[in-house]
Amino acid sequence: MSDHLKRIAAQEAVREIRDGMIVGLGTGSTAAHFIRLLGERVRAGLNIRAIPTSENSAALAHEEGIALTTFEQHPTLDLTVDGADEVSPELDLIKGLGGALVREKVVAHASRRVLIVVDEGKLVDRLGTRTVIPVEAIPFAADLVVLQLQKWGGSASIRQKNGRHFISDNGNCVIDWSHGLVDNALEMEKRIKAVTGVVDSGIFAGIASSVISAGPSGIRRMDR
Numbered sequence: 001m002s003d004h005l006k007r008i009a010a011q012e013a014v015r016e017i018r019d020g021m022i023v024g025l026g027t028g029s030t031a032a033h034f035i036r037l038l039g040e041r042v043r044a045g046l047n048i049r050a051i052p053t054s055e056n057s058a059a060l061a062h063e064e065g066i067a068l069t070t071f072e073q074h075p076t077l078d079l080t081v082d083g084a085d086e087v088s089p090e091l092d093l094i095k096g097l098g099g100a101l102v103r104e105k106v107v108a109h110a111s112r113r114v115l116i117v118v119d120e121g122k123l124v125d126r127l128g129t130r131t132v133i134p135v136e137a138i139p140f141a142a143d144l145v146v147l148q149l150q151k152w153g154g155s156a157s158i159r160q161k162n163g164r165h166f167i168s169d170n171g172n173c174v175i176d177w178s179h180g181l182v183d184n185a186l187e188m189e190k191r192i193k194a195v196t197g198v199v200d201s202g203i204f205a206g207i208a209s210s211v212i213s214a215g216p217s218g219i220r221r222m223d224r
């Protein structure tokens with residue numbers, strides 16, 4: 001059911017893509033729907049270039065025949081379409097359960113507009129309601145970052161995959177921090193980023209321009 005809703009949200013987003021755009025490609029199952037739908041339009045003649053937020057999304061774009069570009073050629077993107085794990089009423093986000101948070105944030109910051117597509121189960125009254133806060137840290141510092149986050153409250157642990165540390169596309173660890181409800185997203189984002197050894201966190205405060213959510217009763221669009 002939620003996968004069907006993710007696809008509906010992605011369908012709505014793909015309608016915003018116009019000829020000549022430089023498009024940021026998010027990561028995750030909702031972004032994958034968007035990339036496949038965009039591929040259909042490219043094969044029908046749409047002329048765009050894209051910058052992916054992960055190796056997985058790059059591979060999918062390649063399969064779909066979507067031409068990729070670089071920041072060297074295109075330092076500013078027209079529109080990025082990405083998923084999220086939580087969306088607050090202020091359109092602040094938690095992202096990164098898929099482990100691509102740093103590249104997602106880099107691409108989002110380089111974009112004129114950031115459109116987030118979710119199934120409506122991701123909408124929360126306050127960030128931290130249903131998910132951990134992912135924090136990417138260099139491996140050398142990861143244990144120290146875990147201790148610092150635990151001092152601030154809640155539990156934190158280095159993400160595991162197949163019995164080993166999960167390693168991001170950037171060669172880093174991801175720490176999942178169960179902090180609980182976040183009072184001030186921007187302040188929390190800055191506070192985490194100031195810890196030495198942290199690359200960035202999955203809190204995206206003030207970054208989303210618009211959110212499209214799909215639910216059983218239809219599609220809702222929220223603009224900043």
Ligand code: 5RP
Nearest residue numbers: 028029030083095096098100
């Ligand atoms: C990956 C992300 C994803 O956008 C987020 O995890 C949502 O994924 P999905 O669309 O599969 O629910 O931030 O780093």
